[in-house]
Amino acid sequence: MLYYVFPMQEEFRKNVIQKFTDTYFAGGTPNPCIDCNRYMKFDKLYQRARVLGCDFVVTGHYARIEEKDGRFLLKKAADDTKDQSYVLFFLTQEQLRHTQFPLGSMRKSEVRKIAEEHGFINARKRESQDICFVPGGDYGKVIEKHAGKAYPPGNFVDRSGRIVGEHRGIIRYTIGQRKGLGLSLKEPMYVCEMRPGDNTVVLGKNEDLFSRELDAEGFNWIEFETPPETLRVKAKIRYRQAEQWATVTPTGPDTIHLVFDEPQRAITKGQAVVLYHGDVVAGGGTIC
Numbered sequence: 001m002l003y004y005v006f007p008m009q010e011e012f013r014k015n016v017i018q019k020f021t022d023t024y025f026a027g028g029t030p031n032p033c034i035d036c037n038r039y040m041k042f043d044k045l046y047q048r049a050r051v052l053g054c055d056f057v058v059t060g061h062y063a064r065i066e067e068k069d070g071r072f073l074l075k076k077a078a079d080d081t082k083d084q085s086y087v088l089f090f091l092t093q094e095q096l097r098h099t100q101f102p103l104g105s106m107r108k109s110e111v112r113k114i115a116e117e118h119g120f121i122n123a124r125k126r127e128s129q130d131i132c133f134v135p136g137g138d139y140g141k142v143i144e145k146h147a148g149k150a151y152p153p154g155n156f157v158d159r160s161g162r163i164v165g166e167h168r169g170i171i172r173y174t175i176g177q178r179k180g181l182g183l184s185l186k187e188p189m190y191v192c193e194m195r196p197g198d199n200t201v202v203l204g205k206n207e208d209l210f211s212r213e214l215d216a217e218g219f220n221w222i223e224f225e226t227p228p229e230t231l232r233v234k235a236k237i238r239y240r241q242a243e244q245w246a247t248v249t250p251t252g253p254d255t256i257h258l259v260f261d262e263p264q265r266a267i268t269k270g271q272a273v274v275l276y277h278g279d280v281v282a283g284g285g286t287i288c
Contacts, residue, residue, distance in 0.1 A: 004052070008044055015039035017133060021143050024171040025151075027194035028270025031087070031239075032131055037061075038090045046095060056100045063088055064104035065096050072096035074222050076279040079107040086239050089274045089284025090220050140172040154199035156183065159192070159208060167201045170194045176209055176266030210263035216273050219254045219285030223277060233275040233282055235260070237267055243276055256285065 016035045023030035041059060049057050062077035063085045072093055077083040091099070103111055115123035134142050144150050151169035158164050165183045167173065172180075177191040181203075190209055193202035214237070221227050227250050234243035235258060245261040258273060267287060274284035 004048075006045075006048055008040065011044050012036075012040060015043075017142075017146055021146050023270045024139070024143055025147075025196065026270075027170060027196045029174040029268045030270045031272055032133075034087045034090070034272055037087055042091060042095050042099070046098070049098075056098050057095075058100045058102065060103050061088060061101050062103055062108070063101050065099060065101060071223075071225070074281040075104075076276075076281075077101075077104045082108045085281050086236060086272065086274045086284075089222070089272060089281055091222065092220070093222075096222075140169060143171050152199060154201070156181070156201050156203055158189070159202065159204045164189075164203060170196060170199060170201055173201055175268040206265075209266045211267055212260045212263050214258050214267050214273060214287050215251070216256050216258065216285035217254065217288045219250075219256050219283055221283040223280055223282040227283070231282070233277060235273055235275050237264060237273050237287065238271055246275075248275060254285065 016032050016039065019035050020030045020032045042057065046057050061084045062079060062082040064075040064077060066073045066075055074085055074088060074091055074096060076085050112123055130137065140151070151171045153166050153168055154170065155163045156165040156167050164185065165181075168182070173191045173194060175191055175193070178188055181189070181191075183189070188206065189203040190206055191201055192204040192208050194200075195202065230247060230249050233246055233248055235246045235248070236243045244264060247259050247261075249257045251257050269287055271287050272284055273287050275282040
């Protein structure tokens with residue numbers, strides 16, 4: 001069997017770790033697994049595959065690809081508990097044409113059984129939700145090491161602007177967070193907003209986290225060449241969230257405005273919003 005090893009440390013640093021760091025510095029919460037898929041597996045690796053004359057990039061993602069009326073559609077996996085279509089919303093028609101997901105029509109239990117039958121040592125390997133370059137889950141430490149500087153402390157303020165404490169740097173917080181604030185308050189308070197301009201973290205009550213609207217940029221339409229002026233979809237704003245009904249209006253070539261039927265908790269800048277029609281991914285982009 002012939003195989004190649006491609007050193008891509010610098011590409012990973014620039015396209016995944018650097019973007020991860022930049023998004024936190026801007027007060028957002030990134031999803032580096034999406035960026036790894038987008039820039040490494042389906043860009044750098046895809047380019048190398050084409051140079052080598054390979055017809056397809058084949059990965060173990062739990063998703064499906066179907067051609068219909070000359071257009072390639074991205075669909076949810078048969079195993080809805082392992083579906084990874086959310087992290088693949090960026091795939092272009094050209095990439096979908098030359099990609100295969102052989103596990104997409106199988107359940108994870110079936111895959112493990114096949115692996116065990118063939119003596120693969122990872123047949124019973126425990127699943128990990130950790131980010132590969134953040135050992136121990138200490139995001140702040142990794143960001144400061146990569147940036148070569150410490151992010152300064154600043155003020156926690158409530159919704160009225162009253163100072164209620166000191167934070168350890170906005171890179172250590174995300175929207176909706178309650179634990180780990182290091183404050184002793186009369187009632188539970190949650191991170192509602194990060195303000196990098198004045199290095200402030202805004203706290204509020206749980207009900208302050210709910211909103212119905214968002215804007216997204218870098219939007220990639222998969223189901224349509226040209227989307228309708230408005231469309232009804234189900235949408236999700238994080239990987240493990242159940243889809244929610246919403247109305248979407250394209251506002252530019254790669255931007256949208258979305259209004260949920262019901263308020264959603266902790267809509268977060270830097271995360272992905274992905275739209276579905278049944279089991280078909282209509283498209284997705286980054287919440288801005």
